[in-house]
Amino acid sequence: MKRTLLRFENVQQVVGGDGMAVIILTDGERKRALSVVCDEPMSQQLQMRMANPKACRTMLPETLVSLLPESYEMLICGLFEGQYQVMLMNNIGDSVRLRMSDAVLLSLISDIPLYIEDNLMERQCFPFDERAQKIAIPINTMDLSRLQSALADAVENENYELASQLRDEINKRHHERD
Template identity: 40%
Template sequence: MSKVKLFFKGVSEIVGTEDMGLLILTDEAKQKQISIVCDKAMAVQLELRTKNIPVVKIMLPEVLCKMLDINSESKYELLIDDLVDGQYRTTLYDKINMKSAIIRTSDAVLLSFVADIPLFIDSGLMSRQSVAYTENSKGVSLPVNTISDKMLQMALEKAIMDENYELASHLRDEKKRREKNGNKANN
């Protein structure tokens, strides 16, 4: 499997929501980016670390990584390898013991940042999901297939209210695609 190493660039907010954020990750060349939707608590956690707030040294992720001697020289790797129901699927790999565990993608970003564990994405997935990266951009593109069902419904309602029927049609099609795939999975 071909993969691309990702680098955390920062946290952004989603306009119109108070309980969600976006984690921005780029490839090594800083040419492509993906955005990971996260809850507000995770956005705050990563923001604390990017601002080097002293209290983070005694917070659970840092303490556990220090006590378990988890660092960049470790045996671990994180890989985003699929998109399932609007959520990236990420796996934490123990390369020595050949163990793996699924981990929430935003938690994987935090773990990667705290413990300096390399975070990768399948190159095909990166190709399909990424957009061009622009340093200090004021806006972020977000593929519609990466937002939750709740966010999709909110976006659809807003597009209809704003009379943006082209966007509403696109969002409705994504909603129908998910419903169709959900029915197949339940049969």
């Protein structure tokens, strides 16, 4: 299985997003990017570590990570109901699932690498431009309530092409559950 090592680039608040923020991860060459939606508390945790990493050294996550005896890595291996599927694995084969935003935070505060399967990266990535004013959020990574809200907005604004794509994604999610 081929995979790509991701690096944390930044986190930005979404204007009018009710506490929603977007995490940007890039490949090693900073040519391709992946966007991940997170909530405000996670955004604050990431911003705190970007602004002053020294001040965070004695915080609980950093302290616990320093006690880890084994080598670990994380792999983004799929997408289900709008959520990236991430596995934290050690070198003896044990693994656990964790939230994507938690994986980003863990990677940021430790030396634990975060990988993504290449075929998933190809489907989800967009060209990275550090000067970009807008960030792409793939509709297949939005939760159902955000999809429904975006659908209502698209219909209200008469953006029927987007409304059709959103409707199709909502229907796909309902069929996945059945």
